Amino acid sequence: MKRVVVTGIGVVSPLGNDVETLWKNAVAGKNGVGPITRFDASKFKTQFACEVKDFDPSIYLDRNEIKKTDLFTQYALYAAAQAIADSNFDSAALSPYDIGVIWGSGQGGMETLEIEIKDFVENNYQPRFNPFLIPKFIANMAPGMIAIKHGFRGMSFTTVSACASTNTALMDAVNYIRLGKAKIMISGGSEAPITEASIGGFTSMKAMSNLNENPQGACKPYDSTRNGFVIAEGGGALVLEDYDHAIQRGAKIYCEVVGSSMTTDAYHMTSPLENGEAAAHAMNLALSEAGIQAAQIDYLNPHATSTPVGDICEMEAIRTVFGDNPQSLAISATKSMTGHLLGGAGAIESILCIKAIENGMIPPTINIEHLDEKIPAGIHIVRDKALRKEVHYAMNNSFGFGGHNAITIFKKI
Template sequence: MKRVVVTGMGVVSPLGNDVETFWKNAVSGINGVGPITRFDASKFKTRFACEVKDFDPTIHLDRIEIKRSDLFTQYALYAAAEAIADSGFDMNSLSPYDVGVIWGSGQGGMETLEVEIKDYVENKYQPRFNPFLIPKFIANMAPGMIAIKYGYRGMSFTTVSACASANTAIMDALNYIRLGKAKIMVTGGSEAPITEASIGGFTSMKAMSSQNDNAEEASKPYDADRNGFVIAEGGGALILEEYEHAIGRGAKIYCEIVGSSMTTDAYHMTSPLENGEAAAYAMNLALKEAGLKPEDIDYLNPHATSTPVGDLCEMEAIRTVFGDNPESLAISATKSMTGHLLGGAGAVESILCIKAIETGVVPPTINIKQLDEKIPAGIPIILDKALEKEVRFAMNNSFGFGGHNAITIFKKL
């Protein structure tokens, strides 16, 4: 099969709205958490989140695009614009059918749907709906709008696998190029879940932290006192390109994608398998596809959301694959800084993996005061400060409600 490389990146995140700012803040251990400003959260159990700051959609979107798109689509368009410019590929030398868009989102236009339903109720159930309600809220509109904006006529769709959605999208984009069905794919994921129903729903199922009195330390994967994830918003975009095509046009190549896989826990709607069996199987499948051994992986960005059950289940999977004392591995749970972007998480964390390969620096895990005693002392979690380390291979884990496990592996060239 054809080789696939990354030639462009773009991001909108709680740590910055371009890749360099995002990376600088992640390496510095900056915390993206703050009070919720999207709505009055005073009556909610959780009143904080990792919101995108200083977002100006007019930098990359025109007035009509903004008016006709939900925030999750605006994040997608914004991140994609940076990635496309970064890649610099020339559509004059390509057929529009050579370029496609595969995007991940777990919730789609949640905010749009909420606003319209509220208006319906407040207007005494008079059916005065916005004509853009459906296209704004359906999850496939993010890749649709990207394709429309740039004239890409290859395959275009959205992957929905909860918090594994972006990694699923990246895997699908990788495989379409490998099979020769595209030369370039715009891929990644975005989410805009900081809404009343979303916050209320996650808190009612006790998935989110409600540590309102010390919110800046609430996202603390692997800490003994963790009590749930911190919700976040934003998105990340990658340009995947067939290797020979990238070489032929003299593109800057960040890395190669050499492995990917998915499995399903087939166990519970929201809880992962306690022994991490299916997640470990997915990690091993990705390693096998890449022709690697566990000891070849230098950096692992885990799913690690800061939930009591989820963190330990994933750690069991990591132990199964890498052992209790992996010598070459470095692990950092970057949701401690970014919060959990749900369907967009795999994309922004892929960017962190790629930047670690490019720069030889592994970002830290922050907020851990006391490591959970169930985590072996030999597991190399990078705490507080970034680590200088050559990263030849990086693995990115994303897991989602419904039991979805999605793994990708990036290689230094």
């Protein structure tokens, strides 16, 4: 099996539209939440979200690309362009069939589909649809457009496993490189879910916080008063590369991807297993693939969306794997700042893991005022302020509706 390393990263997020801005704001504990500006949310139970600010797609996209793409694809193209520039690989020196794109998205072009259906109804059901409707909303268009823009002709597809979509994409991309089927893969995820149907649907199932009187404090993983997640948008991209190829060309290497795995709860459409059994098994599989013990993980970026059930089910899985008093483990739930990017969550969180390894710094979990009594006292949750700590191994957990559990492990080189 070939080794796989990360040689480029790029991002568009509620905390900044480049990696350094995201990292600076995450370390500072900045909150990305604010009132919804995409539409009039006054009639909705939840009226706030973590929106991307000051997004200018024309920095990386031309007019035709903007016209023909949904926002989730624009986020993908934007983040991927940053990551490719950061990696600085010479695509002309490679066969285009040695470079592929595997991307994650849970919803795809939800906004485009909503707009077209509303127009259809408002125009007395006259079938005058945008000719770009289908390519704009189908979820595979993000990797397709990245490949088109950069001329990559290797494998290209989208993974859809709800909020575990990005980690699923990363796992697939890593494995294809390990098997020698590609030298470089662009992987990550993006989502643009701040739409009327998404907000309405998630609030109807009581998954989102409705703390409209204090939106800045609404996303509070592990707090005893948490009442749901805060929806977010954006995307993140990683350039994954064959280690030998990266060394040969003198690439800057951020870290190595040493473990990845998936399991399924096979339990419920939206609720996780209460004892976290399948999630714990996924973490153990990733540890086994990495060839390390749980005690060697220095930083865990958990799924921790701030839902009453989900946070504790994941903590039960963490206890199963790490015990009640892990000496070296620090946990930071960065969704408290970025919100929940659904299928794109694993991309942002993987990048934060990578930057933690690079800088020896773990961002904080904000908004915890009353720690849930179900959290063991020996579990170290980084709260309020960033923690200076050398990180040799970082784990990222992503879980999705349908019972999908996807884990990645990054190693300092």
